[in-house]
Amino acid sequence: MTEAFNEEFISVYGYLLDYQGFFSIIRKNKRTVSKDRQVFDTYPIYLKHTLFFNDDTMKKVRNLEVSQRFFAYDKLKEKGNKHYNRGEFDTALEYYERAFGVFKWLDYVEE
Numbered sequence: 001m002t003e004a005f006n007e008e009f010i011s012v013y014g015y016l017l018d019y020q021g022f023f024s025i026i027r028k029n030k031r032t033v034s035k036d037r038q039v040f041d042t043y044p045i046y047l048k049h050t051l052f053f054n055d056d057t058m059k060k061v062r063n064l065e066v067s068q069r070f071f072a073y074d075k076l077k078e079k080g081n082k083h084y085n086r087g088e089f090d091t092a093l094e095y096y097e098r099a100f101g102v103f104k105w106l107d108y109v110e111e
Helices: 030-041 045-052 056-062 066-084 088-100
Strands: none
Touching: 045 056, 056 066, 056 088, 066 088
């Protein structure tokens, strides 16, 4: 039996982050996409997930001053802690990733 902390995280957005998903949809120039993809693949999984947290609420929070962003960060972290304590680890991880996305995130910009 393997220990839980040695298990690989399976992303709920994995189908969008592989070669058949997100980047195959926006493919225009194969050379550019493969170059951009190499850079994208170097990012950690929690940073890649910030592509999907672009709802209006997150956009408003990201436009606040840094000192005001800490309040949103704390609320998201507390919600994540509540789900973690209940054993809902996937939901907790999503809240933690959203909390991270308050300060550092990726944006997809079409050319």
